[in-house]
Structure formats: structure tokens, C-alpha cells
Amino acid sequence: MKKISESTIQRAVMDYLQWFSNSHKLYFFRSGAGHIKTEQGHYFKSGRPGCPDISVCYKGTYWGIELKGPKGRQSATQKVAEAEIVAAGGRYELVRSLEDIKRIFPMEVNK
Numbered sequence: 682m683k684k685i686s687e688s689t690i691q692r693a694v695m696d697y698l699q700w701f702s703n704s705h706k707l708y709f710f711r712s713g714a715g716h717i718k719t720e721q722g723h724y725f726k727s728g729r730p731g732c733p734d735i736s737v738c739y740k741g742t743y744w745g746i747e748l749k750g751p752k753g754r755q756s757a758t759q760k761v762a763e764a765e766i767v768a769a770g771g772r773y774e775l776v777r778s779l780e781d782i783k784r785i786f787p788m789e790v791n792k
Contacts, residue, residue, distance in 0.1 A: 685778075687750045691734065693779040694748065698737065701786050705739070712736040731758030733766070733773065739786065743771035746785075751777055 691711075698709045712735060714728030733745030745766045747759060755763070755775065763773040776782050 685750060687748055687753065690750065690776070690778060691748050694735065694746070694776060694782045697779060697782055698735070698786070701788065704788075705786075707737060707739045707786070709735055709737040729762070731756065731760070731762030733759075733762065737786075743769075744785070745771060745773045746782070747773070747775050749775060749777050753777070 695709075695711070698707065701707055702709065712728060712732055714726070714730055714732040716724045717727050718724050734748045735746040737744040737746060743766070745762065747755065747763070749755070766773045774781070774785055776785070
């Protein structure tokens with residue numbers, strides 16, 4: 682069985698969220714933390730340590746979506762971010778497949 686990369690999962694999830702948002706009031710964006718290189722060759726940090734890969738606002742709730750491959754694990758900073766998001770009233774989901782995101786944001790048959 683071929684191993685599915687996290688980047689492949691990310692593309693599938695982003696495509697699904699875009700499709701889902703066409704018929705639902707959902708806002709999302711790629712929000713992971715990291716270093717970005719400017720045209721001048723300088724680096725700057727974006728996001729906060731442990732920041733989920735995708736941020737979603739749906740039905741008045743913030744959702745942090747952390748993407749992992751089949752065997753990927755959360756880092757310590759990601760676990761702290763999860764706890765902070767939940768404590769603030771948001772939701773946090775670990776997503777390993779397209780099926781996971783479809784369970785979180787299912788397309789209703791009768792809207």
C-alpha cells in the first residue's frame with residue numbers, strides 16, 4: 682500500500698473545503714506556522730508555534746485543523762495549541778484523510 686503524504690492530504694482537504702464552501706457559509710485558510718523567505722532573502726516567522734495547518738470558521742465556531750499522515754504525531758507545541766483553542770471555545774481536529782474532513786463537515790442531503 683502506497684504511503685499518502687501530508688501534502689497530498691492537504692491538497693485534498695483544501696479542495697474539499699473550497700467545494701463545501703460553495704454551498705455552505707464556511708470560511709477557511711491555510712494557517713500553519715513556519716518561516717517565509719522574502720524576495721530580499723530574509724526570513725520571518727509566520728503564525729504561532731503549534732498553529733493548526735488550516736483555520737476554519739463555520740456556524741459561528743473556529744476550527745483548527747491539524748493535518749497528519751497516517752502515522753504522524755502531534756508535537757508538544759501542537760498539543761498546547763489544541764488545548765488553548767479548546768479552552769477558548771474552539772474546536773480542534775486531527776485530520777489524516779479526506780474521509781476525516783468529510784465526517785467533520787458533511788454535505789447534508791437535505792439542507
